[in-house]
Structures are given as structure tokens and as C-alpha cells.
Amino acid sequence: MRVKLRINGEDRVADDVWPGESLLYVLRERLGLPGAKNACEQGECGSCTVYLDSLPVCSCLVAAGQAEDRDVVTVEGLAAGDALDPVQQAFVDAGAVQCGFCTPGLIVSVHDLLERDPAPSDADVREALAGNLCRCTGYEMILGAVRLAAERRVGG
């Protein structure tokens, strides 16, 4: 089947999509957007997190056909040209990245959190990131990156 959708502000078309195929597979394998990562394929790890109609979702659990005519924003769509989003820059500056596999999903989840709550408490950050697993960092550097991003956004 053919799936038409809007990704990072552009109209895109994917052909030969199997009806049981996930949005994640279409993004990575058919549309050349490998930012969202494929790990658990069961909504546990959050490494495939993207925005679907402005809500963060696990793209592995969205059937691609369900995204027809919907608006998708992936981690690739957050930077403005060469200028990283403040969340991305904070992850770089705070050293919140080790192997990097969980990073794109975390960036999207943190981006959403700070859009909703510009100054979250640590408890709120932990709750918002409960669906993004990192097996390297122990999360402390990630929490540091969220605090840094929040400060910079407010400081503007």
C-alpha cells in the first residue's frame, strides 16, 4: 500500500508498505530517516519516540497506514538547519551521551516535556522519561542535560 504523510514539515510518500508495517520501519527503511532507533519493537524502550500529531509516541507501535495524512516530527526535524535545538545542544554539552542509541528518543521526550513544562522538578523529569531506557549512563548525566536545557530555554 502507499502511505502519504507529512514528516518534519515535508509531504512524503512511501510505496510498497506492508499493512502490518510500523511507522518506525517506514521512517528508517523506506524514507531514509534513521534518527528514530529500532530496539525493542514493543514500546518498552522509547528509542523510536517521534511526535505524531504533536504527541510523543513509540513509532514501533503505530501501523504506518495509521499515519496516513498525519503530521510526524522526528529527531531530524528538531534542529533548525545547522543550529541544534537547545535540548540537543544540552545533551552534547552535559555529556549525556554514551553509546547514543537511546539519545534520539530521549531528545524527543525531553523536547516535549520542556514544551509543556519549562521548569520541571526532578521527579517530573523522571516521570516524563520513564518510557526511555538508557543502559549506559545511569541517567544522572541525562538529568543534568535536562536541567541545562531548561535553564537555557528560560534564559533564552
Add this chain to the structure above:
Amino acid sequence: MQMVRPTTWPAALDAIAAEPGLLPISGGTDVMVDVNFDRERPTGLLDLTRVPELADWSRDGDLLRVGANVTYARIIDELAALLPGLAMASRTVGSPQIRNRGTVGGNLGSASPAGDAHPPLLAGLAEVEVESVRGSRRIPIDEFFVGVKRSDLAPDELIAAFHAPVAPGPQQFAKIGTRNAMVIAVASFAIELDGAAHRVGTGIGSAAATPRRAADAETFLAGEITERAAWDSPTPLPDAVVQRFGELVAAAASPIDDVRGTAAYRRRALSVLARRTLGWCWADLDGRQCA
């Protein structure tokens, strides 16, 4: 495999009538896991996310009708004051990403004994509205679940909504899992105290082949409260009453040993959850009287 994407409720009912092998999908948080892992290969997926009739909830007096596609995130944001027990259970579902997609309609459709929405729906005497081209009917929630991941839904029926009264009194929910986030229940329990009807509602999760009520516990506790005229002036319940309530809740379960826990642990956990949530409800009831 095909994907059928109706944009109206009648078209969805026609589609499932024409091909009952279609697997309905909304948030996909259960269905896509099975598809991704080759555990499920239906003849096709029936995408219900474009059916506007399923998307909203409404209130008529003290009764709520909640469309099958209302997500856990929306239950938490929009219905926490009207259905606090269900909102508490919804907060324990998966992660933010899962709560943004997962729906109570889907939870009912999967009919898992561990479904987090089920205990509060049981405690609150909800009804499931199902429909097919043959007509519509409402199934009392305690008749809806018929076996492990099996419901009373006919092959050509779809879940339209659930109906539930606005909380008539304190509601609570508690769940035991291996950690706090992203976890399936090892045991869960919901309770409701209806001061006007002098009724206690309960729902047990993950401790029998289906979610179920603890009817003897409900009758016992309602009787004890009534006997003490405590609905309107909630004096502390004797420890023996609280203890007995926990025992009766545990006795209503038929748990098994599995990878998540033993039957003995589940019974023990249920009696603790029952006593604990009763205590919270009692404090709520007391607070309302004082306010």
C-alpha cells in the same frame, strides 16, 4: 494482509461484518507488539483511529459515556475528577508514550486479566457498549470478561464506548509490579465507596483468569459500615473489619504461579492492597464529611 480505514462508525461496522477476521487497532500498543513479533497475522487490520464517533466522551447527568478511542492520557487530563479510580489506574499504564496512544477501548478489547483499566471499571459498575450491524447492546462489566484474553464480544461486534456513573464517592486503585514504571501488574485492586447507595465496589486484576469483583468482600464491608451508621459519620473501622475485608478480597482471587509471581504472593499482595486502599478511601470519606 490488508488495512481497512473507515472514517465513520457505520462503515467500521460494515467492514467487521463483511470480514470478522479483521483485527481492530486503535492505539496499537497491544496489537502492534503481536504483529511486530509475528504472534498475530490477522487477515487485516481495521484502523479505528479515523472514526470520529469513538473519539470523545460526554456526560448526561451523573452518567458518563466514554468513547473507545479516548486515550489514557486524556482520561488523566480530562476525567480525573469524575472517574478518579480509572484516572489513577491510567497513570500506572506504561509510559507517557504508551498513555498517549493506548485506549480503554483497546484494553477492553484485549481483555487481559492484567489490564489496568479493568479493576476500576469493575468497582464502578461500568457497562461496555458494543455494536454490530445487527444492533447495539450494553454488557455489564462483570459479564464482559469470559476467559484469559477473551470477552463476550461477538466476532462481528466492535466496542463503541464504556458507560460509568460519575464517582459517587471515594475511589482508589493500587497495583503491584516489579518496579514503578512500565510494568504489567502482578496484582492490582480497585475500590469504590458509594455513600448514597451504601454500596462497596471492588475490582481485582492479574489474580484470576479474568478481572473480577470480590462480591463477598463488598457485601461484608457495606454491611459493617451500615451497621455502624458510618457512611455519614465515618468513625475509624475496627482492625478486625479491615483485616476481614482483606481476607475476603484475597479469597475471591484464583491466582496462578507464573513468571511474574506466585499465587501465594498474589493473594498476600491483594489482601494488603485491599486494606491499604480501603484506608485511603476511608480518609477521603472522612475528609468529605469534615469539609
